[in-house]
Amino acid sequence: MPEIVGIRFKRSGKIYYFDPAERDPRLGDLVVVETARGSEIGTVVIAATQILDNELTEPLKPVIRRADAKDLRQMEHFKGLQADVLAKAERKVAQAGLPMKLLAAEYNFDGSRLTIFFGAEGRVDFRDLVKELAATFRTRIELRQVGVRDEAKIVGGMGRCGRVLCCVGHLSEFPAVSIKMAKEQDLPLNPMKISGVCGRLLCCLGYENDQYSEMKQKLPRVGEEVTTPVGNGKVSSVNVLKESVLVQLESQAMVEVPVAQLSRKEPVVGAAPSAQSAPASPQPSRKRKQREPGQASAGKEKG
Numbered sequence: 001m002p003e004i005v006g007i008r009f010k011r012s013g014k015i016y017y018f019d020p021a022e023r024d025p026r027l028g029d030l031v032v033v034e035t036a037r038g039s040e041i042g043t044v045v046i047a048a049t050q051i052l053d054n055e056l057t058e059p060l061k062p063v064i065r066r067a068d069a070k071d072l073r074q075m076e077h078f079k080g081l082q083a084d085v086l087a088k089a090e091r092k093v094a095q096a097g098l099p100m101k102l103l104a105a106e107y108n109f110d111g112s113r114l115t116i117f118f119g120a121e122g123r124v125d126f127r128d129l130v131k132e133l134a135a136t137f138r139t140r141i142e143l144r145q146v147g148v149r150d151e152a153k154i155v156g157g158m159g160r161c162g163r164v165l166c167c168v169g170h171l172s173e174f175p176a177v178s179i180k181m182a183k184e185q186d187l188p189l190n191p192m193k194i195s196g197v198c199g200r201l202l203c204c205l206g207y208e209n210d211q212y213s214e215m216k217q218k219l220p221r222v223g224e225e226v227t228t229p230v231g232n233g234k235v236s237s238v239n240v241l242k243e244s245v246l247v248q249l250e251s252q253a254m255v256e257v258p259v260a261q262l263s264r265k266e267p268v269v270g271a272a273p274s275a276q277s278a279p280a281s282p283q284p285s286r287k288r289k290q291r292e293p294g295q296a297s298a299g300k301e302k303g
Contacts, residue, residue: 002056005063006046007033012153014172020048021062030067037142038113041067041075071109078107085137089116092132100124103146103154107139115142119151149174152198159196159204166203177201181209184216186240215240220264227263230255 005020025031029044086105100120126143133141153167182194196202224235233249244258
């Protein structure tokens, strides 16, 4: 069976898989690998493990070697140039009058390729800019446009919770988040309160959504009739975290009751079904059949 090793190039970046190639990389090792952006240094975050043949869709690139002191010095040298490179590139963009905001400049570890990330509202024709940058920095240039979530991940910042943005701190991929999650958690549907610095819905809406959904299944719904220690009433609101409900009693008084102290009314066996769920009664058709001969019938069947 083939072996794979998981390597990450940034703190909270995606994990990419490579062939260990008998290099015996261990967790935490810095290794040199070949990527689409050229040679890169990454950190081993998943030790070599075997997988099934059918789980491997295409051949993996091998780990070239463990990074040595020379590799690390070279990487640090080019990292030190990135801030100056970004400032010069911004001046080039301003001179060209292009509607783009440069976010970061990154060399690969040996300086053979320079990637500049930018944000823009639409498509930007930067072909002439690439030629100027290549002539200025004398290396291969890649301009990569990113979305607003990736922009927040690159720039960084603090969330409304006072902590480092989730996308910067630990999220390697952006989870799917929907407005339904905010409704499930009874949050105010105010875009200013449920949106992150990127302008999209807060990633953390998905963290507790499954727990809320599971807990709500055990709680009575608003409007449901219940029996409390102080009398019968209807559920007015539900507090999921406290596992309690606000009940309006028959006397119109409002009381908060823990769910454990409630008795929920069971449907009466054999009771007539409600109008919403009752099947159409065949009685009208029998009445039509009992009409006297010759009487007009709007619903008379043909044949």
